[in-house]
Amino acid sequence: MEDMNVPAWRKSSRCGTSTCVEVAKVDDRYLIRDSKNPQSAALAFTKDEWDAFVEGVAAGEFRF
Structure with missing residues (x-):
């Protein structure tokens, strides 16, 4: 059974290979x-x- 509380992390497609933040709900x-x-x-x-x-x-x- 899949644990529904495990985050499914997503990274922006604009990150490429660089370091980015990841978001999950x-x-x-x-x-x-x-x-x-x-x-x-x-x-x-x-x-x-x-x-x-x-x-x-x-x-x-x-924006800066």
């Missing part, structure tokens, strides 16, 4: 981790926090 949490150090602890966000982040990215709030 488990239950009602969105997880982010460093792809070069996958054993380290992941950051966890609620749906509302994740939605605010995605909207901020789309709006260009994180």
Whole structure:
């Protein structure tokens, strides 16, 4: 039987061979981790926090 709480990590297709962050969704949490150090602890966000982040990215709030 498959464990539904095991994260299915996804990496952006834009990463290529470089190091990127990976994202997974488990239950009602969105997880982010460093792809070069996958054993380290992941950051966890609620749906509302994740939605605010995605909207901020789309709006260009994180451009330098």
